[in-house]
Amino acid sequence: MAEKGDGTRARILDEALRLASRDGLEGLTIGGLAAALDLSKSGLFAHFGSKEALQIAVLEHAADRLRELCAPAKGLPAGPERLRFLFQVSLDWIDDPQRPGGCPITGACFEFDDRDGPVRQALIRLQRNGQERAVEGFDAFAHPSRDRHQLAFEFRAITLGYHHASRVLREPRAREWARNALESLIEKAMRPA
C-alpha cells in the first residue's frame, strides 16, 4: 500500500516538476497540476495541504532526482574525474528536455531570492548541500593553500553561466565554454595559491 502511495506521489511530483520548470515555482498551482494529471483538486490539496508545501515537495523531489543522477560519482576515485562527472550531470540536468524551462531549482533561486518564508528556507538548505558537495569534491585534490569555498563558488558560477548560455542565449558553443572553464578551474585548484 505504501508503495502504491509512493508511486502516485512520485508521478504527481514528476508532473509538478515539469510544470514548475516551464511556469516557475510560483506559477505552479494545485488547480493547474490537478488539471494536468486529471486528478481532483481536493484530492491533491489533501495530499500536500498547501501551495507552499507543494512547492517545497517539488524542490525536494528535484534534489532527490539530481542526487540519484550524481550517485555513480561515488564509484569514481575522489579527484578531478569525480568532479568532472558531477559537472557533466549538472549540464545534462540543465538541458534535460523533460524540463522545458531548465532547472526548477535555479529558476526558483531567482524567483525567491527576496521572498522570505519556508520555500526560500528549503531552497537555501538544498543550495547549501550542493555547495558542500562541491567543497568536498575540491577537498580531494586541491592544493592545501587553495580556499575550497572560493573554488566551490567558481564551480557553481560556471554551471549558472552554462544555464544562461545554453538555455537563454542558445549558444552552440555553451558546452565547450563551460568545459574549458571547468578545466581551468581544476588546473588552478591544483596550483599553489
Place this chain on the structure above:
Amino acid sequence: MAEKGDGTRARILDEALRLASRDGLEGLTIGGLAAALDLSKSGLFAHFGSKEALQIAVLEHAADRLRELCAPAKGLPAGPERLRFLFQVSLDWIDDPQRPGGCPITGACFEFDDRDGPVRQALIRLQRNGQERAVEGFDAFAHPSRDRHQLAFEFRAITLGYHHASRVLREPRAREWARNALESLIEKAMRPA
C-alpha cells in the same frame, strides 16, 4: 512638452522596474503598475499598448540605466582597470536596494528562457550587447592566443555566481569570492593559452 512626457515615462518605468525586480517580469501587470503609481489603467494602457510592450520597455529602461552607470568606463584606459570598473558596476547593480529582487534582466532570463516571442527577442538582444561589451573589454589586454568569447562567458558566469551567492544565499563572502574570481580571470587572460 516632450520633456514632460519623457519625465512621466521615466517615472513610470522606474516604478515598473522596481515591481519587475520584486515580482518578475511576468508578475508585472498594467493594473498593478497603475495602482502603484495612482494612474488610470486606461492611461497606462494607452501609453504602452500591451503587456508585452510594457515588458520590453522595462527591459530597455533597465539596460539604459545600466549603460549610464557604465559610461564613466570610457574615461579609463582600455585594460584590466576598465574591466574591473564594469564588474564593480555589475555587482553594485545586482545589490541595489532600489531593486529589492535583484536585476530584473537576470530574473527575466530565467523566466523567459523557454518562451519564444518579442520579449525573449528583446532580452537576447540586450544580453548579446552585454556579451559584446565584455568581449571588447578583454580585447584590449588579453593575450592574442586567448579566445575572447571564452573569457566573456567566464566574466558573465562570475556575475551570475555573485547574484546567486549574494541575493540567494546571502553569503557574507560573496563579494570577496567574486573579486578573487575576476582577478584569476584577468591573470589567465594575460597568459598565453
